[in-house]
Amino acid sequence: MQGKRLSVVVTRRLPDVVETRLSELFNVSLRDDDTPMTREELAEAMRTADVLVPTITDNIDAALLAGSGENMRLIAQYGAGVDNIDVSTARQRGIQVSNTPGVTTDDTADMAMALMLAVTRRIPEGLRVMQDGSWTGWSPTAMLGGRIGGRRLGILGMGRIGRAVAQRAAAFGMQVHYHNRKRLRPEQEEALDATYWESLDQMVSRMDVVMVSCPHTPSTFHLMNARRLKLMKPEAVLVNVSRGEVVDENALTRMLRAGELAGAGLDVFENAHDINPRLKELPNVVLLPHMGSATLEGRIEMGEKVIINIKTFADGHRPPDLVVPSML
Numbered sequence: 654m655q656g657k658r659l660s661v662v663v664t665r666r667l668p669d670v671v672e673t674r675l676s677e678l679f680n681v682s683l684r685d686d687d688t689p690m691t692r693e694e695l696a697e698a699m700r701t702a703d704v705l706v707p708t709i710t711d712n713i714d715a716a717l718l719a720g721s722g723e724n725m726r727l728i729a730q731y732g733a734g735v736d737n738i739d740v741s742t743a744r745q746r747g748i749q750v751s752n753t754p755g756v757t758t759d760d761t762a763d764m765a766m767a768l769m770l771a772v773t774r775r776i777p778e779g780l781r782v783m784q785d786g787s788w789t790g791w792s793p794t795a796m797l798g799g800r801i802g803g804r805r806l807g808i809l810g811m812g813r814i815g816r817a818v819a820q821r822a823a824a825f826g827m828q829v830h831y832h833n834r835k836r837l838r839p840e841q842e843e844a845l846d847a848t849y850w851e852s853l854d855q856m857v858s859r860m861d862v863v864m865v866s867c868p869h870t871p872s873t874f875h876l877m878n879a880r881r882l883k884l885m886k887p888e889a890v891l892v893n894v895s896r897g898e899v900v901d902e903n904a905l906t907r908m909l910r911a912g913e914l915a916g917a918g919l920d921v922f923e924n925a926h927d928i929n930p931r932l933k934e935l936p937n938v939v940l941l942p943h944m945g946s947a948t949l950e951g952r953i954e955m956g957e958k959v960i961i962n963i964k965t966f967a968d969g970h971r972p973p974d975l976v977v978p979s980m981l
């Protein structure tokens with residue numbers, strides 16, 4: 654492998670500095686327009702390249718992997734989540750998978766707080782009133798929201814993002830609770846002043862805000878299903894910055910419409926191209942187009958991670974951000 658200039662196919666447009674650096678280091682094929690590759694284009698890339706750099710919008714499933722050429726040895730995902738890639742099948746075919754953990758943490762945690770405040774303080778409603786000219790002046794009873802200080806925040810998934818949200822929420826005066834597959838070490842819990850709940854059911858039924866930050870895996874699909882959503886207090890708010898599949902979106906929409914939940918802040922959806930239209934009509938819901946990690950700084954750092962992963966692999970070593978199925 655050493656000495657050979659690897660052929661690398663990048664499936665989406667990336668920031669200029671990242672594309673330039675990739676081109677300096679590798680024999681790179683870049684995307685001309687900002688659209689996802691078709692399945693045929695992806696299949697062709699898998700057949701011919703040494704390395705594929707996909708994003709969340711590329712579904713690298715078993716069928717696509719089955720058609721990969723013998724040169725294809727690394728899928729260097731531009732993103733932290735890898736639920737768009739069949740990692741087990743890739744490994745069975747001798748293809749390594751790497752990702753970009755860590756560099757999206759703070760930006761995504763910032764967005765979780767922004768969503769929490771946008772819903773509880775009714776920021777989009779206020780913006781609409783200003784933009785449509787219907788504001789008639791200040792009134793002591795207008796646009797009243799709820800204070801997040803003193804409220805109980807239940808974090809579902811206490812990985813990097815969950816912990817970063819915990820720190821921010823504590824600074825806002827919230828009481829931090831969490832549920833995770835694995836309990837944090839006592840010193841971590843103490844540093845975050847976070848209360849662990851072994852039972853997710855019990856946690857969600859007592860929280861004012863439930864914030865979803867766990868990855869999407871077969872075991873987290875619809876973790877917030879209709880039954881669990883119904884355990885939430887009617888005055889509670891749900892925020893999701895991880896993956897739409899973790900929440901039953903139709904059940905959530907029904908409850909919001911029926912007033913059985915106070916509001917929701919969603920950056921992710923079960924199907925980005927087919928969001929429940931009723932969700933878009935609700936005033937107590939803030940929807941964002943998967944912007945959690947969308948900062949220029951973050952996108953450049955993601956690119957740097959991709960480059961380090963490819964370069965390390967090219968030098969014959971294990972990529973630092975190798976994804977192993979047991980992590981999922």
Ligand code: 8YV
Nearest residue numbers: 708709731732733734757946
């Ligand atoms: C990224 C994300 O923008 O990193 C992730 O897992 O969810 C996003 O914030 C996206 O995945 C890029 O592929």
